[in-house]
Amino acid sequence: MHNHDIDAVIESLLFAAGDEGLSISQLSAVLDISMQEAEITINRLKESYADQKNRGIHIVELAGAFQLATKREMTPYIKKLVESPVTSTLSQAALETLAIVAYRQPITRMTIEEIRGVKTDRPLHTLVSKGLIKEAGRAEGAGRAILYGTTHEFLDYFGLNDLSQLPALTEDIDGAEGEEETDLFFKSLQSSLGADQPADHE
Amino acid sequence: MHNHDIDAVIESLLFAAGDEGLSISQLSAVLDISMQEAEITINRLKESYADQKNRGIHIVELAGAFQLATKREMTPYIKKLVESPVTSTLSQAALETLAIVAYRQPITRMTIEEIRGVKTDRPLHTLVSKGLIKEAGRAEGAGRAILYGTTHEFLDYFGLNDLSQLPALTEDIDGAEGEEETDLFFKSLQSSLGADQPADHE
Amino acid sequence: MEYSVKVDAFEGPLDLLLHLIQGLEIDIYDIPMAEISEQYMLYIRAMKVLELNLASEYLVMASTLLAIKSRMLLPKHEESWDHDDAPFEEEDPRDELVERLIEYRKYKHAAVELKEKEQERGSFYTKAPVDLSQFETQKQDSLEELQIDLHDLLGAFNKLMRRKKLKKPMSTKISRQEVSIDKRMEEILTDLRKLNGPKLFHEMFPITEKPHMVISFLAVLELMKRNEITIRQEHNFSDILVEAFEGVNLVAQP
Numbered sequence: 001m002h003n004h005d006i007d008a009v010i011e012s013l014l015f016a017a018g019d020e021g022l023s024i025s026q027l028s029a030v031l032d033i034s035m036q037e038a039e040i041t042i043n044r045l046k047e048s049y050a051d052q053k054n055r056g057i058h059i060v061e062l063a064g065a066f067q068l069a070t071k072r073e074m075t076p077y078i079k080k081l082v083e084s085p086v087t088s089t090l091s092q093a094a095l096e097t098l099a100i101v102a103y104r105q106p107i108t109r110m111t112i113e114e115i116r117g118v119k120t121d122r123p124l125h126t127l128v129s130k131g132l133i134k135e136a137g138r139a140e141g142a143g144r145a146i147l148y149g150t151t152h153e154f155l156d157y158f159g160l161n162d163l164s165q166l167p168a169l170t171e172d173i174d175g176a177e178g179e180e181e182t183d184l185f186f187k188s189l190q191s192s193l194g195a196d197q198p199a200d201h202e
Numbered sequence: 203m204h205n206h207d208i209d210a211v212i213e214s215l216l217f218a219a220g221d222e223g224l225s226i227s228q229l230s231a232v233l234d235i236s237m238q239e240a241e242i243t244i245n246r247l248k249e250s251y252a253d254q255k256n257r258g259i260h261i262v263e264l265a266g267a268f269q270l271a272t273k274r275e276m277t278p279y280i281k282k283l284v285e286s287p288v289t290s291t292l293s294q295a296a297l298e299t300l301a302i303v304a305y306r307q308p309i310t311r312m313t314i315e316e317i318r319g320v321k322t323d324r325p326l327h328t329l330v331s332k333g334l335i336k337e338a339g340r341a342e343g344a345g346r347a348i349l350y351g352t353t354h355e356f357l358d359y360f361g362l363n364d365l366s367q368l369p370a371l372t373e374d375i376d377g378a379e380g381e382e383e384t385d386l387f388f389k390s391l392q393s394s395l396g397a398d399q400p401a402d403h404e
Numbered sequence: 405m406e407y408s409v410k411v412d413a414f415e416g417p418l419d420l421l422l423h424l425i426q427g428l429e430i431d432i433y434d435i436p437m438a439e440i441s442e443q444y445m446l447y448i449r450a451m452k453v454l455e456l457n458l459a460s461e462y463l464v465m466a467s468t469l470l471a472i473k474s475r476m477l478l479p480k481h482e483e484s485w486d487h488d489d490a491p492f493e494e495e496d497p498r499d500e501l502v503e504r505l506i507e508y509r510k511y512k513h514a515a516v517e518l519k520e521k522e523q524e525r526g527s528f529y530t531k532a533p534v535d536l537s538q539f540e541t542q543k544q545d546s547l548e549e550l551q552i553d554l555h556d557l558l559g560a561f562n563k564l565m566r567r568k569k570l571k572k573p574m575s576t577k578i579s580r581q582e583v584s585i586d587k588r589m590e591e592i593l594t595d596l597r598k599l600n601g602p603k604l605f606h607e608m609f610p611i612t613e614k615p616h617m618v619i620s621f622l623a624v625l626e627l628m629k630r631n632e633i634t635i636r637q638e639h640n641f642s643d644i645l646v647e648a649f650e651g652v653n654l655v656a657q658p
Contacts (some may be wrong), residue, residue: 004275005256012258012276016284016529030282054207056214070534073206074214077232081215081224082539084231090552092222092533095560102557116564118532158554167331167558220533221563262528272529280529291522294515295415301514317508320416320461333559355559359566360518361525369517371510 006031010045014059014068019118021065042066090126097123098132102154102166106136106147124148132157208233212247216261216270221358223267244268265357266364292328299325300334304356304368308338308349326350334359417465418508420447425505432505435498437473444469472497532567583616588623593632596648605635605644 013030014022028038046059046066060069070078090098097120100112113120127133128148136149150163160166215224215232230240248261248268262271272280292300299322302314315322329335338351357364414420424443425432448466451458475497596603609620624646627633637644 004258004279007256008254008258008273009276009279010258011256012272012280012529013283015259015270015272015531016280018531022283026283030279052210054209054213056206056210056212057217068217070214070217071210074211077206077211077215078218078534078536079539080232081218081228082536084228090556091536092220092560092563093535095552095557096564099557099561099564103561116532117567119535122535122538158557167554168327169331169558169561217531218534218536221530221567222533269530274527277527277529284529291519291526297515297518297522298415298511301511301518304518305511305514317504317511318416319418319465319504319508320459330555331558333555333557333562336555353555353559355555355562358559358563359525360521362521369514369521371514373506373510 006041007045007048010042014066017067019067021062021067023065027066091123093118093120093123094126098127098150098154101127101133101148102150102163103169105149105163106139107149108139108145108147110145112148208243209247209250212244216268219267219269221269223264223269225267229268262361263363264361265354292332293325295322295325296328300329300352300356303329303335303350304352304365305371307351309351310341310347310349312347314350332359415512416459417462418505419512420444420462421465421505422509422512433502435502437469437476437498441466441469441473468501472501526566530567532564583619585619585623585626588619589627589632592620592623592627592646593648596633596646599648602636602645602647605646608646 009031010027013027024035024038024042027033027042028035031038031041033041042059046061049055049058056071056074057068058071059066093116096116097112100115101107104111104115109120109124112124124133128135131151131153133148133154134151135146137147138144139147154160155162211233212229215229226237226240226244229235229244230237233240233243235243244261248263251257251260252273258273258276259270260273261268298318299314302317303309306313311322311326314326326335330337333353333355335350335356336353337348339349340346341349352365356362362368414423421440421444424430424440424447425435428439428443430436430440444466448458448462451462592608608624609617611617611620624633624635628635631649633646633648635644635646
């Protein structure tokens with residue numbers, strides 16, 4: 001399996017893992033090396049990222065998981081990026097969050113984060129402050145978490161009369177695959193097979 | 203502002219921007235350099251990432267924005283760890299429709315249907331709901347029919363930087379592609395319908 | 405959910421015609437109308453047998469084909485009234501059809517290339533943007549300045565869907581077992597013989613995975629054709645029953 005430089009493989013894995021990070025045991029499983037070896041390697045890499053002056057990201061360890069993050073001294077530049085006039089539209093994070101709230105309301109922050117796979121409190125905050133979404137009740141159960149929904153302004157802004165005018169998604173927002181045209185034949189085949197078969201195999 | 207290595211700064215910016223990507227103008231604004239300089243720098247970095255064997259990520263240019271992505275040869279490792287995308291791939295009908303829109307935009311549904319020879323409202327609907335095409339104005343004349351065009355997301359989805367990167371249309375190609383399943387299906391159908399028809403038409 | 409079963413496998417009459425032209429190794433610029441019409445009608449019939457909801461476009465094309473065919477059979481007596489001897493370009497009744505086919509084929513091929521690009525793009529991994537809202541300035545842009553529309557929303561969502569998520573558990577990949585039609589036929593037959601009685605049609609499809617279902621379906625068709633099994637239905641909408649014929653025939657005997 002190791003036709004590739006182990007440093008490169010680990011970098012790509014850390015990158016893909018994102019906020020969730022990678023544990024030593026995951027690394028050892030994917031790389032097919034011992035836990036000890038995985039630990040030595042990741043720590044060597046960690047030092048190397050930190051030392052290289054031409055690198056803007058480094059490896060941090062949080063709660064036993066390693067993840068990539070921008071180096072602290074880069075913060076002023078990132079701040080400048082956010083402030084630059086070119087970026088005056090809603091961020092990708094905010095747009096994603098808004099889409100999820102619009103289609104799945106009422107919805108809690110936790111569910112949104114499950115769908116997006118990343119922390120989402122700030123984008124939610126942005127959207128609330130722009131008046132596009134609002135608190136729309138509380139979830140049942142222990143935490144009584146805030147439920148979010150879109151506002152009247154949201155409809156106004158997008159020129160909709162009501163939520164039913166949102167374009168239908170072909171894909172379920174949970175990530176389950178929607179009905180695809182090519183599948184219709186098989187769907188109808190399945191349905192002709194009787195209801196005791198699970199109709200969807202998504 | 204430039205106390206830091208410009209390569210490091212760009213890496214951190216790219217990392218922060220994620221799949222939202224960074225444009226040349228954003229780079230030039232944040233780094234306080236000319237557009238030309240920004241372009242030269244990012245392209246130099248792009249090459250350097252590609253060349254370094256110990257790097258698992260590289261810089262790609264999608265829809266006019268630069269972003270970080272894992273190198274292709276890393277895919278097998280990442281697949282052991284990360285879910286494959288939930289997005290179902292586009293159906294043949296949707297791809298055909300999209301091809302027509304991409305090459306002939308702006309274009310009305312009627313013209314698309316003339317070319318395809320079949321009703322095309324469903325594929326159009328799918329494409330709009332995936333954000334791959336959008337209403338791009340109205341046709342002159344009585345009906346003022348909707349004109350469709352491709353979106354930013356279309357470029358990103360197909361890994362294109364701009365529309366000029368679309369593969370050239372060719373008139374004459376002889377190639378069997380993707381016909382096998384069809385053949386298998388109809389062959390068995392034909393043979394089950396009776397032997398008076400030539401079962402193979404290959 | 406609405407059930408508008410598409411005439412599957414083909415993207416319309418033009419697609420079907422291209423398939424036939426390719427299969428019959430016909431020159432697209434010189435289509436033998438009799439042959440192509442006959443083949444076309446065969447497919448239409450097959451789709452009807454399958455009770456696929458045949459889109460009206462297919463029938464329109466069928467009549468177009470027949471019309472062209474009969475126009476080509478008409479005796480050519482143009483010469484008789486070709487008064488001046490100007491080189492008179494006789495119009496081929498097939499011209500318009502050929503033009504449409506070639507135009508459609510261009511985009512069909514472009515679609516194939518797009519599919520490749522889709523897959524290529526799908527093979528690399530990107531990451532979500534870091535949440536940067538902590539750096540946002542106090543002065544919030546007003547909604548009007550945002551300049552986003554629904555398409556941006558849908559585009560962002562599509563992008564999100566493309567992004568890969570980290571698996572919670574390390575999953576062990578179930579390697580997909582390829583089943584051959586022969587093997588599936590044998591399974592079905594052994595099963596039915598052991599039972600010595602009828603089985604419900606849907607029981608032919610124990611695994612609801614597309615490839616397996618197709619193979620099972622084809623296996624049932626083939627077994628019917630070989631008279632190894634019989635299929636009956638007591639009345640409309642009742643269960644379809646599958647039963648093995650008594651006999652000693654073995655499937656797939658070399």
